[in-house]
Amino acid sequence: MKETAKIFDQIVQERRSVRVYDIEAEFDHEAVQRSIERAILAPNSSNMQLWEFYRIKSEEAKKQVAWMCMNQKAAKTAKELVVIVGRRDLWKKRQRALVQEMKRVYPDPYSKQAKRAMNYYENLIPKYYWSDWFGLWGMIKKCIYFFAGLKRPMIRHGNNADLRISVHKSAALAAQNFMMSMKAEGYDTCPMEGMDSLRIKRFLKLPRKAEVVMVIGCGPGAEGGIYSDRFRVPNSEVILEV
Template identity: 85%
Template sequence: MKETAKVFDQLIRERRSVRIYDPEAEFDHDAVQRSLERAVLAPNSSNMQLWEFYRIRSEEAKKSVAWMCMNQKAAKTAHELVVIVARRDLWKKRQKALVQEMKRVYPDTQSKQAKRAMNYYQNLIPKYYWSDWFDIWGLIKKGIYFFVGLKRPMVRHGNRTDIKISVHKSAALAAQNFMMSMKAEGYDTCPMEGMDSLRIKRYLKLPSKAEVVMVIGCGPAAEEGIYSDRFRVPNKEVIFEV
């Protein structure tokens, strides 16, 4: 095993969801910024980067958001909270940015690679992300995928719910990057889904189509911060070889 793998293995095994943080311990808030800058390097669907990250730092803001997280100790005692937000509604803005990036990457616009990339971002991405009020287009896409899939492998997700799930998965990948980075910085985290996402969205003044994925508390763990030993079902029940 390489030394880098040994270090990563240690981080993976030491990372725990910490429920109580030490209020007296020092905390480097710059570690949160560095970790968020690593979070955005996470893999994500079509590199659309449909995410946003909100740092909750002031005591007043932390108290408000902690209340919206059902006053969980992981929120109340955190030195800082990070709200992970899915922004499916920003797909047009991201698409335009990626089209410009493809033009930079492929200056020869007539090359096979350039045509493939431009077709993907100019034609296929709008067809995938656009949605009408009743999601009729999503039903049509599902029907097309079904019949095409009778003859060859085909992407099966295409309605509004499918796209929402895809965007949330990408945001979750970024969240994991963030938590592992915080552990590497010497701090602990706790991802929370037990929250009033509507109140948090209003508090952050987010648009109606933005969706709160999770809130992550972070800071130095208190001695009693981990409630129990880690439990995992046996690997043979979840890891398979074909």
């Protein structure tokens, strides 16, 4: 095993969901900034980066968001709270940025690579992310995928629910990067889904289509912050070979 793998294995093994933080211990808030910057390097669907990260730092803001997280100790005692938000509604802005990036990466517009990239971002991405109020386009896409899939492999997702799941999956990948980074920085984290996402959304003044994915508490773990030994079902039940 390479030395880098040993280090990563140690970080993975040591990362636990810590639910109580030491409010008296010192905390490097720049570690949060560094970890978010590492989080946004996570892989994500079509590199659309449909996410935002809100740092809840002030005592008053933390108190309010902790209340919206059902006053969990992981929220009440955290040095900072990071709210991860899915922004499917920003797809047009991200698409335009990626089109410009593809023009930079492939300066020859007639090359095979440029044509493939531009077709993907200028033609396919709008068809995938655009939606109407009644979801009719999503149903049409499902029908197209079904009939096309009778003869060849075909993606099967395309309605509003599928798009939401795709954005949340990408945000979750970034969240894991963030938590691994915080552990490498010497701090602990706890991802929370037990929250009033509507109230948090209003608190952050987010637009209607933005969605709160999760809230992550972070800080130096306190004694007793890990409630029990780690439990995982046997590897044989979840690691399968074909």
